[in-house]
Amino acid sequence: MSDAGGSTHGEDPTARQRRVWDDSAAHYDRQMAFFERIWFGGGREWLGERARGRVLEVAPGTGRNLPHYPADVTLTGVELSPAMLAIARRRAAELGREIDLREGDAEHLPLPDASFDTVVCALALCSIPDPAAAIGEMWRVLVPGGRLLLVDHVASTWPPIRAAQWLLERWTIRSAGEYFTRRQLPLVRAAGFEIVATERLKAGSVERVFARKPAA
Template sequence: MTGTARRRTSETPTDRQRRVWDRTAPKYDRQMAFFDRTWFAGGREWIGRRARGRVLEVAIGTGSNLPHYGPDVTVTGVELSPAMLAIAHDRAAALGLAVDLREGDAERLPFDDASFDTVVCALALCSIPDPAAAIAEMKRVLVPGGTLLLVDHIGSNWWPIRAAQWLVGQVTVRTEGEYFTRRQLPLVQAAGFAVEETERLKAGTVERVRARKPHRR
């Protein structure tokens, strides 16, 4: 067994995701351009219209959502991959935006409780190793009454497409850690959020969720 093979057999799921996204970073925006125009069309704008106050974007990636936030918000972004984060830094600078960008893990967010008014996660819970842990962390850092905004691809509600997604996932889960049949809404509900808005698009393969953290009683 080679040294690289030994390292990969011992790496954690989070380590693997960091490696995958570091490798993908230089071509990510180019690969996503078509999908943003078609499969996920309007999703980033949907997020931007609903984000308010102090915004945390979890798994900010290359910063593709940054152009869509309003001028009245302050944005903090956290990203596992240093290579993706470097591109986000460049994008923020090109846009003239003062964005606080930090390297960190969605499952262990480096922020105090009740630090943000809005938490955003777009196209990332499909590959975060423990999405329930990540959603619990998003709830922790939200203020009571704060808003959670999610956009992601999920398993279709039309069985022929879902079957195709399952087949693709047999490869992508092993190689990229990416799941095509996950659905985040049940995890949001199980975490105790009050779901206020949901929408499924593209034969049920894309879901947008707006939910609120309950106020303390």
């Protein structure tokens, strides 16, 4: 039995998200290949082109960003879902790409302060239960002057599409904890990041954010 937020009684939101992503892992790549063709095209390349140094990817899922990172970066990934993590490890091995992949929660990253030059998060803050906490953790693990790179779907700038997103959320929040009318940019600003560049695409329903932690 589920409550109004779609979780099983006694199951906290993070545990619910782990279950949702474990259940969807086997067909996630096929589903995302379709959406990336029609909606998110170029987003992963955009992230990879801007990543520098020691890179942390938060919620890497099945590792779909791995082919797009420069050869000279050092990669770490923290993923909530063990099933997603297993696929990401296989993908890294197939690509011959070294990456330290760890199971963990974006809201409580198992990593030391100021240990990364770049933090990347793609299409995940839309379903992380507390996105402000996750962005706070991204701030914590970045060095002063470090880069934050985000791509996600957000509330459209077109009212008819935004209304449709709101209606879709009535189902997706309950079933998968996924929001379509969130916008991460205000949370990034509130955390103290300096905005370097933003771009909105697809009637404003996709946003790319390049921000920087101020230098000490």
